[in-house]
Amino acid sequence: xxxxxxxxxxxxxxxxxxxxxxxxxxxxxxxxxxxxxxxxxxxxxxxxxxxxxxxxxxxxxxxxxxxxxxxxxxxxxxxxxxxxxxxxxxxxxxxxxxxxxxxxxxxxxxxxxxxxxxxxxxxxxxxxxxxxxxxxxxxxxxxxxxxxxxxxxxxxxxxxxxxxxxxxxxxxxxxxxxxxxxxxxxxxxxxxxxxxxxxxxxxxxxxxxxxxxxxxxxxxxxxxxxxxxxxxxxxxxxxxxxxxxxxxxxxxxxxxxxxxxxxxxxxxxxxxxxxxxxxxxxxxxxxxxxxxxxxxxxxxxxxxxxxxxxxxxxxxxxxxxxxxxxxxxxx
Numbered sequence: 579x580x581x582x583x584x585x586x587x588x589x590x591x592x593x594x595x596x597x598x599x600x601x602x603x604x605x606x607x608x609x610x611x612x613x614x615x616x617x618x619x620x621x622x623x624x625x626x627x628x629x630x631x632x633x634x635x636x637x638x639x640x641x642x643x644x645x646x647x648x649x650x651x652x653x654x655x656x657x658x659x660x661x662x663x664x665x666x667x668x669x670x671x672x673x674x675x676x677x678x679x680x681x682x683x684x685x686x687x688x689x690x691x692x693x694x695x696x697x698x699x700x701x702x703x704x705x706x707x708x709x710x711x712x713x714x715x716x717x718x719x720x721x722x723x724x725x726x727x728x729x730x731x732x733x734x735x736x737x738x739x740x741x742x743x744x745x746x747x748x749x750x751x752x753x754x755x756x757x758x759x760x761x762x763x764x765x766x767x768x769x770x771x772x773x774x775x776x777x778x779x780x781x782x783x784x785x786x787x788x789x790x791x792x793x794x795x796x797x798x799x800x801x802x803x804x805x806x807x808x809x810x811x812x813x814x815x816x817x818x819x820x821x822x823x824x825x826x827x828x829x830x831x832x833x834x835x836x837x838x839x840x841x842x843x844x845x846x847x848x849x850x851x852x853x854x855x856x857x858x859x860x861x862x863x864x865x866x867x868x869x870x871x872x873x874x875x876x877x878x879x880x881x882x883x884x885x886x887x888x889x890x891x892x893x894x895x896x897x898x899x900x901x902x903x904x905x906x907x908x909x
Contacts, residue, residue: 579605581605581606581607582605582606582607582645582646582865582868582869583606583607583608583609583642583644583645583646584596584600584606584607584608584609584644584645584646584647584648584671584861585608585609585610585611585612585638585639585642585644585646585647585648585668586608586610586611586612586629586647586648586650587611587612587635587638587647587648587649587650587651587659587663588612588613588649588650588651588655588659589611589612589613589615589618589619589621589622589650590650590651590652592650592673593611593622593626593648593650594622594625594626595855595857596608596648596650596857596861597626597627597629598855598857599855599856599857599858599861600861601627602854602855602858603858603861603862603865605865606861606865608626608627608629609629609630609642609644610623610629610630610631610632610638610641610642610644611623611626611629611630611631611632611638612631612632612633612634612635612637612638613631613632613633614633614635615633616631616632616633617633619631619632619633630642635659635662636662639662639663639666639668640666643666643668644668645669645865645868646668646669646670646671646696646864646865646868647659647663647668647669647670647671648671648672648673648700649663649670649671649672649673650673651673652742652748652749652750653673653675653676653677653678653748653749653754654678654747654748654749656672656673656675656676656677656678656682656749657677657678657682657685657686659672660672660676660686660697661685661686661689663695664686664689664690664693664695664697665689665693667693667695668695669695669696669697669864669867669868670690670695670696670697670698671698671700671860671861671864672697672698672699672700673699673700674699674700674701674754674758674759674762675699675749675753675754675755675758675886675887675890676699676700676883676887677883677887677890678749678754678887678890679887679890679891679894680884680887680888680890680891682887683880683883683884683887683888684884687880687884690873690880691873694873695873696864696867696868696872696873696874697873697874697880698860698863698864698867698874698875698878699878699883700857700860701758701759701762701860701877701878701883702856702857702859702860703759703762703763703829703830703831703832703856704762704763704766704877704878705856705859705860705863705877706831706832706833706850706853706856706859707848707850707852707853708826708832708833708834708835708848708850709763709766709767709826709829709832709835711835711848712767712815712817712824712826712835713766713767713769715824715835715837715846716767716768716769716817716824717769719821720821720822720824720837721817721818721819721820721821721822721823721824721837722819722820722821722822723798723799723819723820724768724798724799724817724818724819725798725799725800725818725819725820726799726800726801726802726817726818727764727767727768727799727800727801727802727815727816727817727818728801728802728804728815728816729760729763729764729801729802729803729804729814729815729816729829730760730803730804730805730811730812730813730814731756731757731759731760731804731805731806731811731813731829731830732752732756732804732805732806732807732808732809732810732811732813733806733807733810733811734807734808734809734810735788735807735808739783739784743755743786743807744782744784744786744807745784745786746784746785746786750784750786751786751787751788751807752779752786752787752788752789752790752805752806752807753779753787753790753805753889753890753893754890755807756805756807756830757790757792757803757805757889757893758886759829759830760792760803760804760805760829760830761792761803761886761889762878762882762886763815763829763830764794764801764803764815765882765885766877766882767815767817768796768799768801770796770797770798770799771796771797772794772795772796772797772885773795773796773797774794774795775792775793775794775795775889775892776792776793776794777790777791777792777889777892777893777895777896778790778791778792778896779791779893779896779897780808781897782807782808786807787807787893787897788806788807788808789804789805789806789807789808789809790803790804790805790806790893791803791804792804792889799817813827813828813829813830814826814827814828814829815829820840821839821840822837822838822839822840822845823837823838823842824836824837824838825838831856832850833849833850833853834847834848834849834850835847835848836848860878863875863877863878
């Protein structure tokens, strides 16, 4: 079978981890990288295996015609670059959060459907062995029906209104950086219909959301999601049921999880001792989907990415100058 070739759009730090992951997978390679700055692309290429460098995204796509494009720029440019790929029939693996709003998601997925092009959000956390183990424990009824689910992720974002965390022009804000993890991990593990969502947010002076609080009423579970760019929250997910609880530390990059019985005694501790680079799983999924002629992944389907984009719409709707507010929305 021929070598599967990735082209990278965006010479960001996260693309370094992607290159390292590709190097661990037999039968695939990074063929080229593009950036708006040719100099930056050349520096990235030299530091990551000497791949070819381009100062234009279009030039890379038209010249290299990669088997899949990995989009590693900030969220403000994800939609545009995804459309460039789809127009050329080139499959897309795009960093989270893939979209800033539901309008972008609907545009890209409609175009991909019309052209029969594979598109997937790079929600690598859903593929991690520890996250998969938690989902399996839930499906097996190890804690009974999950009655309550709580997840929190938070850190103090670097100061400076021009960095990617705090700059609205770059798609900054807690929602698209960490709430995307909290939401897409929770929905993946619980795998239930959503009946109602309550959303609140606190907004910073630069115009981005600094704190998010999401309450979700699932068919059988009440879930609480808290994320912050303004405080160091304890990063973990806890699911409570009548037969016990499950604890998933650092849920978006977890390497372990814990199962407790109804008496609070630890009954099982799973530790991932195999994963060298967590990006390998999403890369292998993209390769498999493209080679099988599929348009979307069953692990990160379009409907889930669209649902998260609609959540961003709801978070944006809470915005008032210098403050926060809460609104109720039907699921």
